[in-house]
Amino acid sequence: MKLSICIPTYNRSKHLKNCLASIAANDSQYLNQVDICISDNGSTDDTEKVVQEAKQFLRIKYQKNETNLGIPRNFLKVVNMAEGEFAWLIGDDDLLFPYTIQRVLELIQSQSSVDYFYINSAHLTTEYVFAFPQPFNTKDLPENMQAFSPYNKPGVMPFLDLIDPKISFDFLGGMFLAVFRRELWLKNQHHLDRSAIEDKRTFSHFDNTFPHIKIFAHAFAKSKAYFEPTPLSICLTGAREWSPMYPLIHSVRLVEALELYRSRGLKLWAYLSCRNYALNNFISDMGAMYFYREKSGFKYINPLAEFAKNMFYPNTYLSLFYFLFRKLKSLLGFKI
Known part of the structure; x- marks a missing residue:
């Protein structure tokens, strides 16, 4: 198994249904080469029903937590569930294009020395998606969506060269932008502060805001990375419950991320x-x-x-x- 798509979720079944439908729209010959791992953080809506329906079309490994572990520990759990050589952590509200999995598998195959792939994304609003019949069909995507990163030069570079606002204005803060070698992630989970990631207050520490950045910085600082400028996912604006906390992320937590990278x-x-x-x-x-x-x-x-x-x-x-x-x-x- 080359790739695992890892989806942490909690009480967002309407988004998850669209996410899984967009994955299922990919060609079956490539779908057969990936597994989809879903860690449900104790949802009380119909998330489990959505997953069971999607199992008719997708190879899904699903686990439901008895209690809510909090966001960072659910991130860790879903990657631990995976079996792929590479993992892709995406949000339950993210969408894939019908050609995405083929392209990601081709990149992994052709860039065997690379441990980390920056996969560009496109912006779209929740209002647009939910204006159509559900689940949303990616055939209805608008043309010329704005890319998350304006950088347009594909290729291999040292991982730390990605830490550049011309490439990534949030310094790899978007987890959905990263396809990474899972073995190195697993070996570097221990760098997270256990008490911080067990604190269920949203973004109360750097480690429970950006657990993935902390692992990436330790796992891939000396690795080769690849930048893929063509958007292969769609990030929805308007589906983030934590948006009132963006100033904290922008002017405090991202500065802390840069201190870590340094x-x-x-x-x-x-x-x-x-x-x-x-x-x-x-x-x-x-x-x-x-x-x-x-x-x-x-x-x-x-x-x-x-x-x-x-x-x-x-x-x-x-x-x-x-x-x-x-x-x-x-x-x-x-x-x-």
Whole structure:
């Protein structure tokens, strides 16, 4: 088995149904070469029924947790369920194109020295998907969807070269963008802080926000990576319950990710450049976190400490002007 598609899920059966339908739309000769692993975090909706129906068309390994393990531990569990040489962690709301599995298998076959594949994705809204009969048919996808990464040069590169906002503006934060050698993932799970990933408060620590980044940084820092510019999945905007916490992710957790990459060998200039880029919304993010502090994760940070550790980066201050400039353009009716 070359590839396992790993899907953690919880009470999102309507999204999962579309996800599985999009996988089933792939050619059967390639579907027979992958397994689909689903770890259900104790759903109380009809998730199990959706999975049983999909088993008519797909090779699915399904496990339902007796209790909700929390997001990071469910990530770990679903990859542990897999048998493939490579694993692809996708969201239960993500969609695949009808040619996706063929292309991913071809990449794995042709790039035998690569441990990590960055697989580009396309943006789409939940409103668009649910405006059609369900389950959604990928034949109804719009043309010219915006790609998650604007970078358009395919090829092999050192893994840490992916840590570049021109390639990945969230520094590999999107788990659905990564097809990775599973053996190296399994060998590096122990780097996660156990108490942090057992904390069920959303994004209360770096490790329970980006467990995959921590594993990637340790597992693949010295590996070859491959960038695939053609979107092979569709990421839905509007299906993220944690969106009020995005300022915390953007201006705090991504900075912590860069500190981790630096400790794993990211070059100093690349680190400084990426960190300054990551702070391009710092002041507005801090303001949003305070204003929506009941649900933004503001209680997990010390704002003065965050400012102190970022005070030498120009964007810490310029972010206020960027924010005002965006607001002015919006008020004047210009496209941002």
